[in-house]
Amino acid sequence: MSDRHSLSALMILKLGSLFTLSDEETQALHDLPIQAIDLKSNRDIVRIGDSSLQCFLILEGYASSYKLTPDGQRQIMALHIPGDIPDLQSLYLKRMDCSIASLSPCTVGFFQVEELRRVCARHPRIAAAFWRDTLVDASILREWVVNVGRRDAYTRIAHLLCEFLVRLEAVGLVQGGTFDFPITQANLADATGISAVHMSRALKALRDNGLIQTRRRYLSVPDWQKLQEAGEFDPLYLHLEDNVAAGLLRTSQLETAAL
Amino acid sequence: MSDRHSLSALMILKLGSLFTLSDEETQALHDLPIQAIDLKSNRDIVRIGDSSLQCFLILEGYASSYKLTPDGQRQIMALHIPGDIPDLQSLYLKRMDCSIASLSPCTVGFFQVEELRRVCARHPRIAAAFWRDTLVDASILREWVVNVGRRDAYTRIAHLLCEFLVRLEAVGLVQGGTFDFPITQANLADATGISAVHMSRALKALRDNGLIQTRRRYLSVPDWQKLQEAGEFDPLYLHLEDNVAAGLLRTSQLETAAL
DNA sequence: CGTTGCCCATAACCTGTGTTAACAGGCTCG
DNA sequence: CGAGCCTGTTAACACAGGTTATGGGCAACG
Numbered sequence: 001m002s003d004r005h006s007l008s009a010l011m012i013l014k015l016g017s018l019f020t021l022s023d024e025e026t027q028a029l030h031d032l033p034i035q036a037i038d039l040k041s042n043r044d045i046v047r048i049g050d051s052s053l054q055c056f057l058i059l060e061g062y063a064s065s066y067k068l069t070p071d072g073q074r075q076i077m078a079l080h081i082p083g084d085i086p087d088l089q090s091l092y093l094k095r096m097d098c099s100i101a102s103l104s105p106c107t108v109g110f111f112q113v114e115e116l117r118r119v120c121a122r123h124p125r126i127a128a129a130f131w132r133d134t135l136v137d138a139s140i141l142r143e144w145v146v147n148v149g150r151r152d153a154y155t156r157i158a159h160l161l162c163e164f165l166v167r168l169e170a171v172g173l174v175q176g177g178t179f180d181f182p183i184t185q186a187n188l189a190d191a192t193g194i195s196a197v198h199m200s201r202a203l204k205a206l207r208d209n210g211l212i213q214t215r216r217r218y219l220s221v222p223d224w225q226k227l228q229e230a231g232e233f234d235p236l237y238l239h240l241e242d243n244v245a246a247g248l249l250r251t252s253q254l255e256t257a258a259l
Numbered sequence: 260m261s262d263r264h265s266l267s268a269l270m271i272l273k274l275g276s277l278f279t280l281s282d283e284e285t286q287a288l289h290d291l292p293i294q295a296i297d298l299k300s301n302r303d304i305v306r307i308g309d310s311s312l313q314c315f316l317i318l319e320g321y322a323s324s325y326k327l328t329p330d331g332q333r334q335i336m337a338l339h340i341p342g343d344i345p346d347l348q349s350l351y352l353k354r355m356d357c358s359i360a361s362l363s364p365c366t367v368g369f370f371q372v373e374e375l376r377r378v379c380a381r382h383p384r385i386a387a388a389f390w391r392d393t394l395v396d397a398s399i400l401r402e403w404v405v406n407v408g409r410r411d412a413y414t415r416i417a418h419l420l421c422e423f424l425v426r427l428e429a430v431g432l433v434q435g436g437t438f439d440f441p442i443t444q445a446n447l448a449d450a451t452g453i454s455a456v457h458m459s460r461a462l463k464a465l466r467d468n469g470l471i472q473t474r475r476r477y478l479s480v481p482d483w484q485k486l487q488e489a490g491e492f493d494p495l496y497l498h499l500e501d502n503v504a505a506g507l508l509r510t511s512q513l514e515t516a517a518l
Numbered sequence: 519c520g521t522t523g524c525c526c527a528t529a530a531c532c533t534g535t536g537t538t539a540a541c542a543g544g545c546t547c548g
Numbered sequence: 549c550g551a552g553c554c555t556g557t558t559a560a561c562a563c564a565g566g567t568t569a570t571g572g573g574c575a576a577c578g
Contacts, residue, residue: 049495067405070491077404089398092391097398097496121383131390132351138393139348139356141400145336146326149407149452153565184525193408195566200527202565232329236308237356412535444556454536459557522577532567538560545554 014083019129034109039102050096054110061106065098076191083171104182136239143237148193153202156192158231181219273342278388293368298361309355313369320365324357335450342430363441395498402496407452412461415451417490440478
């Protein structure tokens with residue numbers, strides 16, 4: 001039971017960053033029955049074509065939405081972090097149009113789509129918050145089209161890392177510019193539409209230019225300002241609440257000050 | 260008044276293809292006050308950063324969502340056809356994260372976001388239909404990421420054309436495999452993330468292979484089956500209602516029979 | 519404590535696509 | 549009716565990034 005509390009806390013944090021929730025609404029989310037499951041890395045959670053009656057919330061670890069082309073190439077079109085509900089679309093779409101897999105060891109919490117629909121019907125503002133969440137996901141996808149369509153590999157990767165950092169920061173998973181980063185170069189390549197070999201080259205360039213540091217399974221950003229410039233990054237499209245955006249700015253100042 | 264009827268008819272057709280609406284719900288949509296405006300080609304309708312109090316419905320012509328990179332490159336991340344509400348996201352996002360411009364002479368109908376919110380509050384199933392619509396748009400964006408990230412220019416263009424044809428067909432704008440196509444090669448290039456010159460080369464290849472025919476401002480698809488194969492096209496991601504999908508299949512058979 | 523299997527790095531070579539430029543056809547507009 | 553302008557075509561050349569191959573580090577496991 002206390003488990004439950006901490007499980008949904010993350011989702012509430014996320015939704016709260018998009019939309020201010022009342023106590024009653026918060027309670028309604030707390031009361032959603034949820035079943036937590038642990039997963040190894042690289043496991044499909046849902047598959048393209050599935051029509052599932054459940055949704056899941058990421059509690060720990062990272063996941064990705066992806067598709068395969070007929071010749072076996074893979075494209076990742078979304079990265080998911082703790083607090084995300086990657087298949088929230090199942091609320092209104094019958095079949096999954098992509099697969100979702102863990103990118104690292106993960107804990108995910110499953111709940112019934114039916115239950116979620118009920119909560120949405122009873123609490124229109126929660127429905128609005130979820131809707132808003134899916135709209136932000138769509139906005140991120142628009143930026144990804146730009147990223148993959150018009151930026152060169154170096155810029156593209158810098159942009160991806162900027163976005164990842166900001167999103168992690170919003171759920172409190174960045175400490176002093178450093179965050180957990182167990183994602184392989186092959187996966188990063190699939191997310192940016194380049195080859196794994198070239199990902200290796202480009203990451204080396206980013207390292208050599210002092211934009212990122214990779215130690216073990218962690219990634220650090222020593223100069224947030226410079227990485228943003230390298231990635232042509234403007235967080236507008238993340239539609240953060242003003243207070244969150246302000247927090248980001250503050251953090252970035254702290255970081256640069258810490259140098 | 261009779262004007263109004265025909266204006267919203269298109270939107271109702273579109274929503275109806277996503278979700279079955281009751282008479283009362285249909286009426287509520289009819290009653291939405293809407294202001295029609297004519298536009299020339301290549302005019303911005305909304306701009307990135309705007310926080311608008313209105314949404315618009317495309318009544319005639321095509322439009323695109325796009326962003327510019329700092330060095331002046333353009334990426335189109337969505338094509339909009341009659342029946343679409345390209346900035347429906349304004350319902351819950353404060354600022355536009357992309358610009359939207361006409362791709363051809365257009366008629367668009369503006370309505371107040373506030374009015375729309377009221378209709379959604381009063382008619383939960385309409386809200387659901389709109390939500391579903393935005394979810395389908397997100398699904399299309401996912402496919403675009405795959406398209407731009409992992410397919411070569413030839414396949415990519417074929418895929419884009421397949422999608423365009425299917426979406427037009429769903430609102431009755433295709434006759435015998437032929438549809439209005441006033442979109443310049445430069446715009447197509449921006450939508451697929453390639454250069455205008457290479458777009459010209461690739462379109463020539465598609466023509467030479469008999470996959471498309473371009474006459475004046477129209478485009479024909481003489482062999483729907485072959486174009487689908489060339490574009491690795493699977494309409495699953497468009498989340499069409501079964502009856503619409505069946506209609507498509509029928510049409511495609513008629514077409515091939517007509518040859 | 520060797521084996522197996524990732525993951526990453528690097529080199530050599532190849533190719534799809536970008537770039538630049540020049541030209542032709544068709545619109546629009548004075 | 550000619551001047552511009554936009555659109556599309558084609559050619560020659562350049563280069564970012566793909567492909568293939570090899571080797572090294574390291575964790576998991578028997």
